[in-house]
Amino acid sequence: MILDIYSFSTLTTYIDKSLHAIMAPWLAVAAELVLIGLLFLAFYALLGLFLVYLERKVCAVMQNRIGPNRVGKWGIFQTVADFIKLVTKELIPIKNADNFLFNLAPFIVIIASFMAMAALPFAKGLQAIDFNIGIFYIIAVSSLGIVGVLIAGWSSNSKYSLIGAMRSGAQIVSYELSVGLSLLAVVVFSGSMQLSTIVESQANGWWIFKGHIPALIAFVIYLIASTAEINRGPFDLAEAESELTAGFHTEYSGIKFAFFFLAEYINMFIVAAIAATLFFGGWMPLHIGHWEAFNRVMDFIPSIIWFFGKTFFIIYLIMWFKWTFPRLRIDQLLKLEWKYLLPLSLLNIVLISFVVLMGWYF
Amino acid sequence: MNSPIDMSEEIIKNIIVKEDDDYIVNMGPQHPSTHGVLRLEVCLNGETVKYMVPHIGYIHRAIEKMSESDTYKQIIHLTDRMDYLSAHMNNEAICLAVENALEIEVPERVKYIRVALDELSRVASHHLWWSAFGMDLGALTTFFYGMRDREKILAIFEESFGSRLLHSFVTPGGLMHDVHPNFQKHIMEFVRYFRKKLPEYKQLLTDNVIFHNRTKGIGYMSRETAIAFGVTGPSGRGSGFSCDVRKTAPYGLYNEINFKEILHDEGDSFTRYLVRMEEMEESLNILEQVADNIPEGDFTAKMKPIVKLPEGEYYQRVETARGELGVYIVSDGKKFPYRVKFRSPNFSNLFVLNTLAMEHLIADLVTISGSLDLVIPDIDR
Amino acid sequence: MNSIIEYFTDIYKGVRSLWAGMRVTGKYFVSPGEIVTEQYPENRATLKMEERFKGEVIMPHDENNQHRCTGCGICEVNCPNGSIEIITKRTPNEEGKMVRVIDKHIYHLAMCTFCELCIKTCPSNALAWGQDFEHAVFDRSKLNKVLNKPGSSLKKKEVKS
Ligand code: SF4
Ligand code: SF4
Numbered sequence: 001m002i003l004d005i006y007s008f009s010t011l012t013t014y015i016d017k018s019l020h021a022i023m024a025p026w027l028a029v030a031a032e033l034v035l036i037g038l039l040f041l042a043f044y045a046l047l048g049l050f051l052v053y054l055e056r057k058v059c060a061v062m063q064n065r066i067g068p069n070r071v072g073k074w075g076i077f078q079t080v081a082d083f084i085k086l087v088t089k090e091l092i093p094i095k096n097a098d099n100f101l102f103n104l105a106p107f108i109v110i111i112a113s114f115m116a117m118a119a120l121p122f123a124k125g126l127q128a129i130d131f132n133i134g135i136f137y138i139i140a141v142s143s144l145g146i147v148g149v150l151i152a153g154w155s156s157n158s159k160y161s162l163i164g165a166m167r168s169g170a171q172i173v174s175y176e177l178s179v180g181l182s183l184l185a186v187v188v189f190s191g192s193m194q195l196s197t198i199v200e201s202q203a204n205g206w207w208i209f210k211g212h213i214p215a216l217i218a219f220v221i222y223l224i225a226s227t228a229e230i231n232r233g234p235f236d237l238a239e240a241e242s243e244l245t246a247g248f249h250t251e252y253s254g255i256k257f258a259f260f261f262l263a264e265y266i267n268m269f270i271v272a273a274i275a276a277t278l279f280f281g282g283w284m285p286l287h288i289g290h291w292e293a294f295n296r297v298m299d300f301i302p303s304i305i306w307f308f309g310k311t312f313f314i315i316y317l318i319m320w321f322k323w324t325f326p327r328l329r330i331d332q333l334l335k336l337e338w339k340y341l342l343p344l345s346l347l348n349i350v351l352i353s354f355v356v357l358m359g360w361y362f
Numbered sequence: 363m364n365s366p367i368d369m370s371e372e373i374i375k376n377i378i379v380k381e382d383d384d385y386i387v388n389m390g391p392q393h394p395s396t397h398g399v400l401r402l403e404v405c406l407n408g409e410t411v412k413y414m415v416p417h418i419g420y421i422h423r424a425i426e427k428m429s430e431s432d433t434y435k436q437i438i439h440l441t442d443r444m445d446y447l448s449a450h451m452n453n454e455a456i457c458l459a460v461e462n463a464l465e466i467e468v469p470e471r472v473k474y475i476r477v478a479l480d481e482l483s484r485v486a487s488h489h490l491w492w493s494a495f496g497m498d499l500g501a502l503t504t505f506f507y508g509m510r511d512r513e514k515i516l517a518i519f520e521e522s523f524g525s526r527l528l529h530s531f532v533t534p535g536g537l538m539h540d541v542h543p544n545f546q547k548h549i550m551e552f553v554r555y556f557r558k559k560l561p562e563y564k565q566l567l568t569d570n571v572i573f574h575n576r577t578k579g580i581g582y583m584s585r586e587t588a589i590a591f592g593v594t595g596p597s598g599r600g601s602g603f604s605c606d607v608r609k610t611a612p613y614g615l616y617n618e619i620n621f622k623e624i625l626h627d628e629g630d631s632f633t634r635y636l637v638r639m640e641e642m643e644e645s646l647n648i649l650e651q652v653a654d655n656i657p658e659g660d661f662t663a664k665m666k667p668i669v670k671l672p673e674g675e676y677y678q679r680v681e682t683a684r685g686e687l688g689v690y691i692v693s694d695g696k697k698f699p700y701r702v703k704f705r706s707p708n709f710s711n712l713f714v715l716n717t718l719a720m721e722h723l724i725a726d727l728v729t730i731s732g733s734l735d736l737v738i739p740d741i742d743r
Numbered sequence: 744m745n746s747i748i749e750y751f752t753d754i755y756k757g758v759r760s761l762w763a764g765m766r767v768t769g770k771y772f773v774s775p776g777e778i779v780t781e782q783y784p785e786n787r788a789t790l791k792m793e794e795r796f797k798g799e800v801i802m803p804h805d806e807n808n809q810h811r812c813t814g815c816g817i818c819e820v821n822c823p824n825g826s827i828e829i830i831t832k833r834t835p836n837e838e839g840k841m842v843r844v845i846d847k848h849i850y851h852l853a854m855c856t857f858c859e860l861c862i863k864t865c866p867s868n869a870l871a872w873g874q875d876f877e878h879a880v881f882d883r884s885k886l887n888k889v890l891n892k893p894g895s896s897l898k899k900k901e902v903k904s
Contacts (some may be wrong), residue, residue, distance in 0.1 A: 062768045063506035144483060159387045163409065233500060234572060238502060241394050243728050307897040324768045325761065326572045327500025329725045332717070340754065389837070436823035439858035494761060503768055513779045524795035530858045538859055542795070565767050571757035 008126035008304075036128055040117060045163035047269060048262040049079040051315070055265070058316065060325045062174065086261075089254035094156055099250070101155035106252070106259035108148030112264045116142040120273050121195050123283045134195035138274060139176070143229070146172040149238065149248050152260070156251035156299055164247025167330055168238030171228055174337040178225035181345040185211070185218035186278040188352050195277060202281040205288060214352045217281045221345050223317065226275070228333065230267040233322035268318060269311065274296055276310035283307040367465040378413045378716070380405075387724075391420050393585055395401075395498050395728045398738030400712075402727075408722045414716045422742040434460050434534055434669045437702065442528040444706060445740035447487040448477045448682035453532040455689045458613055459678035460534040461663075463671045463693070471659035472536045474616040478533070478549060478652045481645040485556070486515040487683035488642050491735045495635065496567055498732035499576055504566055511559055518548045534669055536662025549653040553646050560643065568639060577632040581718040581730035584629060591717070592710035595685025597642060597734050600634035602627030607681040621648050631733035638735070670697050684708055708740040792874040797857045800827075800850055801873035802890040809898040810891055812869035814845035818861035826854040827861055845891055852878060853886040 015035075019028040053068065053076065060067025068075030094102065119128040119134050119141075121328060131137050153165020187193055189211050190201040201207075207215050228235035239247030249260045276282060283303035287295045328336065390401040399420035405412040410678045425444060429437045434456070441452035454476060461468060489512035496504025516526040522542040523529035531538050567573050583593065588601040606623040608616040624631045624640045671693035679688045685707025692701040711734050718734075719727045783790070792798065804810050814831040832846040862870045870890075880886060 058772070059503070061775050062772050063503050064778055065506060065769060066512055066778060066780050132657075159385070159406075163406075167409075224381075236500065237725075240725070241397065243725050245393060273894070297885075320768065322766060323503050324566070324764045325501060325568070326496065326570065326576060327725075328572055329576060329723060332572075332575050332722070432823050435860060436821070436858070439823055439856050439860075442856075509778050510777070520796065521793050522795065524793060524797040525857060528857070530856075531861075538863065562767050565763040567764075569760045570764050571760045 003267075007124045009124070012126075033224065040114065040128070044114065044117070044262075044266060044309055049083060051265040051269060052079045052082070052261075054312075054315070055319055058319045060299065062320075062323050078185045083258065086258040087255050088236055091254045091256060092251075094158075094251050097157045098150040098155035101151045102251075103256070105148045105152035105155060106256045106263075109145045109263040110148075110259050110266075112143075112145035112148065113263045113270060115144070115268045117266070119195060120270070121199055121277060121282055122307055123237055123302070126283075126304065127196065130194065132194045135187060135193045135198075135274075135278075138219065138270075139180055142267065142270060143172060145267065148263075149231075152252070153248040156248075158242050158251050160244045160246070160250045160312050161248050164240075164244045164250070168231060168248060170330065171231070171235065171333060174334055175225045175228040175341075178221055178337060178341040178345050179229055180227065181349055182218040182222035183274070183278060184349060185214060185338055185345075187354050188349070189215070195282070198278060199284055202284045203287060204290075206279065206281040206284070208279040208288070211352070211355070214348055214355055215279065217344065217348050218352070219275065220347070222275060222279075223314070225337070225341055226271040227318055227321060228337070230264065230271055232264070232268060232318060234325035234327050235333060236322075236327060237333060268315060272311045272314035272318065273289060273307075274309065275314045280310045280314075281306075282310075378415060380413075384412065389727075393733065396738070397494060397736065400736070400738045400741070402715075402731075404724065404727065404731045405438050408723060409725075411719050411722055411724060411727050414719050414727065416712055416715060418712070418738075418741050420742065423739075425743045426702050426704060427519055429699060431698060433697050435673070437699070438533065439530040441704075442530055443739060444704065444743055445682055445684060445687070445708065445737045447737055448483055448684065448687075449528050450476075450483040450531065451680050451682040452687060453530060453676055454480065454614075455680040455687050457532045457534045458680065459676050459689050459691055460669060460671065462678060463674070464534075464669070464693070465678045466535055466663050466665070467534055468508065468663050469660045470657050472661060472663075474652055474656040475537060475541055475545075475661075476532065477615045477619065478545075478656070479650045481652070482515050482518065482549070482552075484683045485642050485645045485649075486512050486519075488638050488645075489515070491638060491683075492563065492567075493734075495732045495735075498728050499573065501570075501573075502565075503569065507559075507562065507566070508639050511556060514552050514555060517695050518545070518552065519549065521545070533662065533665075535665035536660070540661040546653045546656055550648055551583055553649050553653070556642075556646060563639070568635070574632065574731055576725075577733065578630060578634060580631045580722060580726045581720055581733060582630050583714065585627065587714060587717060588629075591714040593685070593714050593734075594710065595682070595707050595735075596624070596636050596637040597711055598685065599623070599625050600627075601629040605686060606687050607679045611679055613678070613680060615741060617653070619648055619651055621651075630731060631729050634733040634735075670695060671699070679705075682707060684737060684740070704743060706743060707738045708738075712736055712741055758779055791872045792876065794874070795872065796876070797872050798876040799852055799873045799878065799888075800855065800868055800870055800890070801863060802848060803871050804892055804895055805898065807898075808892060809897045810852050810869055810895050811867045811898050812845050812848055813864075813867055813892060813897060814848075815866065818870065821864045822855075822860060823860065824854050824856060826851045826856075844897060848890040850888045850890050851884055851886065852888060871881070872885050 016028070016032065021032055023031065056078070057067045068078035071077040071081045116138050119131055119138050120129040121130070149168050150165045153161040153168070186198060186207050189207055190198045192198055192201070202210070208219055211218075231238045239249065241247075244250070249257055254262060283306050285295070285298035285301055285303070285306050287298060384405040385407065387404045387406055388401060389404055391399040395640045396402060401420065403415040403417060406716070422447070423443070425440045428440060432440065437456055438453050441456055442449040444452055455582045472673040489508045493505040493508025493512075493710040496502075497506070519529055520526050520701055523531045523538070583601045585602045587593070587706065588603040593601070593603070602625060603624060604625055607613070608621075609623045621644055623635045624644060626637055671691065673693055673695040674692070676691045677688060679686055686705070687707055688705030689707070690703040691699050694700040713732065715731055718730050723732070758889065781790070802810050802812060814829055816829045819827045819829045828847075828849040829845065830847040831843045833841045834844055836842050862872065878886065
């Protein structure tokens with residue numbers, strides 16, 4: 001099937017061409033790198049602010065509240081105001097803290113999430129870098145952030161932080177497995193690790209529909225495990241505020257705290273974007289088999305809207321969890337992984353291989 | 363009757379052996395889950411609580427001492443500030459003590475209204491506990507649902523007494539003034555409203571599998587421990603310790619009302635939770651019985667402007683939302699009491715915490731202290 | 744075998760109970776419940792406190808700037824925390840006799856615990872609750888109020904017929 005969805009690659013090639021026309025090749029490449037970097041930086045900041053705002057509004061509605069409503073209409077600039085407040089706040093020096101590591105930690109966390117974002121296909125042809133091992137890269141890079149968390153907990157010389165960091169270490173070590181295995185499900189289905197190929201492979205239906213039961217199981221496991229991986233409720237043990245006040249970032253203030261805060265929300269976005277890409281077709285519009293007319297209509301909706309629509313739907317799911325459930329305890333968290341999720345996802349992999357071998361998917 | 367209990371065993375279990383290299387974490391005085399200025403010195407072994415020492419006194423206001431220079435009518439506004447969530451019951455304790463000492467019979471209407479207020483305060487207090495308990499466990503939404511429903515009760519209070527939390531509304535001999543004409547109507551409206559909302563509470567927490575895992579089998583308190591430490595109220599009743607003063611030593615109208623004492627004997631945090639949930643329903647039943655039948659009449663008995671108790675000692679117990687509040691008054695016949703002593707429920711309930719939390723995880727410590735429903739100003743007084 | 748069945752029923756029951764909880768929050772997400780939050784500064788014009796609301800102690804004055812306080816000092820004695828100070832002065836009345844009248848009825852709002860004893864015990868019903876609750880000020884001394892207005896005088900008791 002040939003798609004006539006607008007591809008951003010026309011735009012990017014045009015920019016590339018015109019840059020090459022006016023500059024030396026190495027300069028053009030450098031300029032492109034800077035351009036992309038700046039774009040991502042801006043996108044990152046805006047997305048972070050928007051997600052914080054969204055989370056507040058969503059939980060407010062669920063809790064019969066109004067939510068932010070002071071700064072701007074519907075409080076839309078509330079997070080901007082908060083950000084300014086955080087930036088201008090004092091950075092409190094911690095006695096006996098390991099200062100170098102203490103200052104380094106927020107950057108590690110934020111860089112990890114930055115790197116993961118580079119491989120996401122935001123729309124047709126809009127992807128910073130299309131690795132042939134895209135999924136593998138994202139899994140590897142996104143778990144780098146935990147190093148930052150561990151360093152933060154260790155270096156801030158606070159018992160709460162240390163406990164929080166240790167918890168988060170235990171958490172990520174176990175949940176990485178399930179995340180990887182459930183992503184493997186889609187890799188088996190599509191036969192590729194390259195994100196663009198995976199998206200293309202869903203042109204006649206998303207994997208969550210085409211792969212029916214095993215894909216659904218994989219999706220649910222992925223959702224649970226990745227929620228745990230990004231330390232969000234009900235798995236927010238690393239910063240369980242009723243036990244550890246704020247967990248690993250107890251001692252951070254001002255902009256350094258803002259980094260952690262931002263990274264947490266961006267990680268949520270990344271996780272949701274991966275889920276959307278792998279299970280819900282990424283930027284691919286909703287296509288059903290051979291209903292050409294229907295597919296045509298769907299194609300009119302720009303691919304970037306499809307991508308963000310799906311991502312925000314999954315973000316909403318993650319928020320819905322968080323604002324409903326009590327927090328798990330650390331031993332229950334590990335039990336959930338090792339006793340339920342891991343065996344189930346292993347079984348699921350076997351099931352999927354079988355289904356794929358027999359060709360029992362659409 | 364109950365067999366005599368060997369308390370020594372319970373107390374030996376509680377003896378704390380401190381060592382030099384203990385890993386101490388201070389929870390509080392400012393900590394989100396101590397719900398006030400309580401400091402818990404927690405010794406951890408990994409994440410396991412080795413022992414825990416509560417430090418109190420951060421909000422000591424010498425209420426007992428201040429009472430010695432106040433008249434009996436003036437003491438009432440101080441009792442408000444002990445367990446602020448059961449303000450009405452605290453007021454009533456002093457008033458009943460004075461009334462019994464002077465042998466005053468309060469009008470029927472007063473008795474009915476007092477019971478209605480007791481139960482409304484109890485439900486409001488349990489609302490707050492439910493909200494905060496959910497929040498302790500990380501379910502933040504419960505907080506807002508609980509508060510939303512509590513607001514209805516506070517609106518009733520505000521309408522009748524002009525204040526929402528600390529309403530020194532009871533005086534020796536009766537009430538400050540009559541309740542608002544809409545009082546009964548609004549109570550019935552609340553009962554209907556809350557009955558509709560209760561299933562929500564059940565779906566959100568009571569039935570939740572994560573909640574079960576977090577609370578079942580956590581912080582087991584045997585009946586013996588409860589008695590040895592004097593743990594009363596819903597926490598004690600969760601361990602099968604029948605300690606409802608409304609039943610064991612009825613005051614006011616309670617011997618005429620038809621209600622049952624909620625007793626469970628599993629003794630873990632979940633049971634204490636269940637007791638409170640069922641108590642809310644029971645309170646609604648009592649409210650239904652009372653609110654429709656409030657008789658007409660005076661809102662206060664005839665009292666002398668200056669209350670003087672005859673020489674002697676007086677003791678009165680009431681059931682607050684957290685357990686048994688005892689008021690002990692020694693009078694030397696003057697208009698000020700010679701000595702006032704409050705036996706506050708939270709004080710006893712706090713000190714069982716170490717026994718319950720030992721060998722549990724730090725997350726369970728939060729669960730357990732939440733399930734005991736502590737109000738810190740009542741501990742320090 | 745039993746344990747396997749148990750394993751899967753555990754999962755099923757768990758998921759069902761979680762779904763029940765999510766239904767509650769989900770329901771409120773699509774059909775927001777009643778919002779009890781007061782939109783305070785915006786609704787200032789329409790905000791009306793209950794008529795019994797204990798905002799502060801006031802001394803009602805009638806249109807002739809007359810109040811009912813005789814300066815007897817009973818409220819001062821009854822206040823448990825010394826929030827009231829009565830200052831009296833002696834002035835001649837119409838018959839030229841020197842009588843004691845109220846000079847200043849000082850009320851320390853910052854110390855008041857709203858116990859209502861002053862209002863209840865005042866023999867001439869001179870005090871009442873005011874509904875004003877916006878008491879935030881920059882200086883504590885601004886909370887010390889003089890309740891009788893300047894130039895006010897004692898209202899004559901109506902002669903009982
Ligand atoms: S307000 Fe009432 S009690 Fe106080 S001095 Fe005046 S008349 Fe006496
Ligand atoms: S309300 Fe109570 S505390 Fe306030 S001034 Fe009157 S008597 Fe004093």
